[in-house]
Amino acid sequence: MSQIERIGVSLETELLCAFDALIAGRGYPSRSEAIRDLIRQEISDEELANPKAEAVAAVFLVYTHHSTKLMAMLTDLQHSHLLQTISSMHIHLDEHNCLEVIVLRGQVGEINKTAENLISLKGVKLGRINLLATDAT
Ligand code: NI
Numbered sequence: 001m002s003q004i005e006r007i008g009v010s011l012e013t014e015l016l017c018a019f020d021a022l023i024a025g026r027g028y029p030s031r032s033e034a035i036r037d038l039i040r041q042e043i044s045d046e047e048l049a050n051p052k053a054e055a056v057a058a059v060f061l062v063y064t065h066h067s068t069k070l071m072a073m074l075t076d077l078q079h080s081h082l083l084q085t086i087s088s089m090h091i092h093l094d095e096h097n098c099l100e101v102i103v104l105r106g107q108v109g110e111i112n113k114t115a116e117n118l119i120s121l122k123g124v125k126l127g128r129i130n131l132l133a134t135d136a137t
Helices: 015-025 031-047 068-080 108-119
Strands: 056-066 086-092 097-107 126-132
Touching: 015 031, 031 126, 056 068, 056 108, 068 108, 097 108, 108 126
Parallel strands: none
Antiparallel strands: 056 097, 056 126, 086 097
């Protein structure tokens, strides 16, 4: 385990009150835990600007399951990016729509490229990439 350093931070009273209200609302047990998470989030977000940074991503796709061609292309794309594709999950949302969550791992630039290829497939109605840089942990 890493060595722990103690730091002192000076804040205006109003700012501290707002911060305390924010973290209480989110359920943080302490300021330290909240500050650690905020720092990790900022470092992770900064790293995502680097296309070579290591990251994981969840790609959310909503599409109609009536297109067998699309389902085949989704599977083909995952098979051709085997090293990036960690896992996928399929949920039948309703009579017509499916949700696919595909988890990718690799460099930010490569992940974005694969995710954009998935989202831009004909028949995909909604798509979103959710990236986390893993070096910040
Ligand atoms: Ni389905």
